[in-house]
Amino acid sequence: MNYSVIVEVTLRPGIADPEGATIERALPALGFSGVRAVRAGKLFRFDIEALDAESALASAQSLSDRLLSNPVIEDAAVRLEE
Amino acid sequence: MNYSVIVEVTLRPGIADPEGATIERALPALGFSGVRAVRAGKLFRFDIEALDAESALASAQSLSDRLLSNPVIEDAAVRLEE
Numbered sequence: 454m455n456y457s458v459i460v461e462v463t464l465r466p467g468i469a470d471p472e473g474a475t476i477e478r479a480l481p482a483l484g485f486s487g488v489r490a491v492r493a494g495k496l497f498r499f500d501i502e503a504l505d506a507e508s509a510l511a512s513a514q515s516l517s518d519r520l521l522s523n524p525v526i527e528d529a530a531v532r533l534e535e
Numbered sequence: 536m537n538y539s540v541i542v543e544v545t546l547r548p549g550i551a552d553p554e555g556a557t558i559e560r561a562l563p564a565l566g567f568s569g570v571r572a573v574r575a576g577k578l579f580r581f582d583i584e585a586l587d588a589e590s591a592l593a594s595a596q597s598l599s600d601r602l603l604s605n606p607v608i609e610d611a612a613v614r615l616e617e
Contacts (some may be wrong), residue, residue: 455571461578473579476602485598487584489537496543496576499559502569516567520558 455500456509457534462522463494497521498534506533537582538591539616544604545576579603580616588615 464470472493480488497517503509510531517529546552554575562570579599585591592613599611 463578463580480598483602485594488598489582491579491581494578494580496545496578497573498545498576499573500571512567516562516570520565
């Protein structure tokens with residue numbers, strides 16, 4: 454069966470996020486106040502062939518840890534698309 | 536009140552996705568078969584000050600459309616973090 458998977462790759466807590474910090478600094482000048490703790494990450498979506506949802510998620514997690522993220526500084530969260 | 540918001544920026548359907556296509560081409564050689572339709576996007580998370588959840592989402596959507604995405608080729612989906 455084919456499962457649609459969504460992977461959210463985010464920087465681990467404590468890792469510096471220059472992209473998020475730059476966005477946060479730019480916002481007040483652009484008219485948006487009260488925005489804090491901006492963190493930037495990556496998002497992937499793909500279809501994966503597997504026997505059941507559990508093995509689809511397991512393959513997707515292994516793929517994400519090995520190829521889509523850097524486990525030293527990033528977390529990859531995998532879920533099925535609704 | 537402070538609301539945690541997650542923004543998913545994805546390429547619109549039909550827009551070419553060279554990053555996703557490159558990942559998809561690389562996967563079989565790396566031992567992952569049966570993966571199709573890879574699409575890459577961006578993910579942002581931030582805290583926003585607002586009177587209620589509805590206005591937090593409205594501000595976040597406007598911010599996302601104007602600053603975090605290119606509405607010509609991208610969609611920005613905003614949701615509250617659980």
